[in-house]
Amino acid sequence: MWPRGIVEFVRGAADLIFPNACLLCDAPQAGAELFRHGFCSKCRHVVTADPAERCPKCAATVGPHTDLSGGCPACRKRGFVFDTAVRLSVYEGVLRAGILRTKGSGGEPVAEMLGRTFAEVRSAELRALNTTVVVPVPLHWRRRWTRGYNQAGAIAREIASAVGVSVRPDWVVRTRPTEQHTQPSASAREENVRGVFRVGRHASFAGSAVLVVDDVMTTGSTVAEVARVVRAAGATRVAVAVLARA
Template sequence: MKEFLCSSCRRRAPGFDYARSAARYEDVVREALHAFKFRGRRALAAPLGDLLVEALEGRLPAGVPALLVPVPLHPRRQRERGFNQASLLARRVGRVWRCPVRDDVLVRAVATHSQTELDAPARRANVRNAFRLRRPELIAGRHVLLVDDILTTGATLSECARCLREGGAAAVGALTVARVV
């Protein structure tokens, strides 16, 4: 997992057990994610989700995951955007892997600021206590795989994983289309 994080973030223990990303956040992948997330190109969920599936074949522990949980958006942000990109990606991956996807496990209770211009400490502070576990009975004793579009510092995924662990998840992994190097 450490190879996915900068040296400062490596010193902090992430809340998740492992992270897998399909690509680096650069070039065509970066352009596709921007179009998908910020320009409403929902059709890109299929090829980006397929990229995840293809790149991660054989790179996850056996029998994993039991459940896919997309990183939630705050309801206001989702209304503005019209969709949750992590949810669309998770649904595509879940369809191919025949794995259940649950959008109702986590909720983003706090409308956080955009993380795009924040450094690592500010990102951690921004998402601290921003998520709440809504359906602990769905994750108790299970291996949960969080799904998001980009892994930068791991702050968002770590905070989500903390909630899942407190709710009884046996293990928590993170799955993203891209990672920032």
């Protein structure tokens, strides 16, 4: 049994670090519950449960008897240049709501907590990639300026610190803003992101194993374009990590 004073002190400290409510559903929480995660146990359970079968190459949800040699039928056609993709879960429900929160004001702690949870829950998969550098999908500077931060950058920081490698947010640069989620088809999206990224001035990708991090992967066009750019710059392996796969 902990002395009452200590328990109260710890609770008080937790309240200072986290607001006294779940970052995803706003349900009021005791300090101890939020001390590690910032999420209530219900939200944490929903966000970390990923019961669906997924493609080892593109992390898309697949049916039980799908032929997964060299990817699922959908991504075999696309010829993605990344080797594999890891996801926390599917883009729906609480996780989708949480990701939308990361884009609003006060979204950064939500992105950090989702990133930390991702790194914890998928620790074995992420470590097995033997990444040498973590690179977030960059926002165009104008969008980063209006949002105040890059949500993919916050997620990437958490993953990089959990696997013990450095994160290089300036190694890939977005040269023009793109309209997000307005192109319905994969080919239209591919067209939309072609040539949008370039390698940053201080980047050194030669011989590296890159982990490209983003919040959501829908058609895969964006992460595939970043993968193409870093491969062209000398990366020997490229993997992708996304919080949610649509």
